Amino acid sequence: MMMRRICHLGFVIAASGLAFCAGALSQETGTAKTYDVVSPPACTNYKGETVQFIDRSTANAGTAAGMANRDSSGTPIVVRSNFAATTPAYQSFIDRHECAHHQSGDVDRPHPPRNSPEHLMNEAISDCIAILRLRDEEGYDEAAVGKVTAAMRREMAKIGFPEISISSRISNIDNCYAKYGAAKEFIEGVLKQRGLLQP
Ligand SMILES: [Zn+2]
Numbered sequence: 510m511m512m513r514r515i516c517h518l519g520f521v522i523a524a525s526g527l528a529f530c531a532g533a534l535s536q537e538t539g540t541a542k543t544y545d546v547v548s549p550p551a552c553t554n555y556k557g558e559t560v561q562f563i564d565r566s567t568a569n570a571g572t573a574a575g576m577a578n579r580d581s582s583g584t585p586i587v588v589r590s591n592f593a594a595t596t597p598a599y600q601s602f603i604d605r606h607e608c609a610h611h612q613s614g615d616v617d618r619p620h621p622p623r624n625s626p627e628h629l630m631n632e633a634i635s636d637c638i639a640i641l642r643l644r645d646e647e648g649y650d651e652a653a654v655g656k657v658t659a660a661m662r663r664e665m666a667k668i669g670f671p672e673i674s675i676s677s678r679i680s681n682i683d684n685c686y687a688k689y690g691a692a693k694e695f696i697e698g699v700l701k702q703r704g705l706l707q708p
Pocket residue numbers: 515516517518519606607610631632635
C-alpha cells in the first residue's frame with residue numbers, strides 16, 4: 510500500500526522509498542534551545558474521525574516538523590517530530606496545519622507531485638485553515654500572528670527556502686487572517702469544491 514504523507518513545509522526528501530518531512534532546524538547547533546511542548550488541539554477529519562497526535566523524537570532533534578497521515582490500521586494521525594525545538598506559537602500552528610490536511614481531505618486524496626501548483630495550493634489551504642483556527646479559537650491577534658510568522662520565517666530560512674517562498678507563504682497567511690470568515694466555512698468551501706462534503 511502506498512503511504513501518503515503530507516508534510517508541514519511541503520518539503521519532502523525521498524530516499525530508499527521513505528519520505529521525510531523537513532521542518533525547522535534548531536536555533537543553535539550543539540546547544541539546542543528547547544521549548545515547552547503545547548497540548549495538541551482538537552482535530553476531526555472531514556469524515557468525522559478523530560485524529561490522533563503522536564509525539565516523536567528523531568535523530569534530527571533540532572528539526573521540528575509535522576506530518577499528517579493514516580497509520581497502518583487506518584487511524585488518521587499527526588506525527589509531531591521534535592516539537593521542543595520550536596516556539597509554542599509555531600508548534601500550535603504546525604498542529605493545526607497538519608490537522609487541516611485531514612480536515613480538507615488531502616490525506617485521503619492522491620498526493621500531487623512535490624512543488625506542483627496543486628501541492629502548493631494544498632499547503633496554502635492548510636496554512637489558511639491553521640491561522641483561521643488560531644484567530645477564531647485561540648484569539649490570536651495580529652501580534653500573535655506576527656510571532657507565528659516570525660518563527661516560520663526563521664525556520665524556513667534556516668532550511669534554505671528562498672525569500673520569495675517565505676514571503677509568499679506569510680503573505681497568504683496574513684491575507685487569510687485579515688479577509689476570511691470562520692475556519693469551518695472555509696473548510697466547507699474546500700470540501701464542497703472537492704466533492705468531499707459529507708451529507
Ligand atoms: Zn502541509
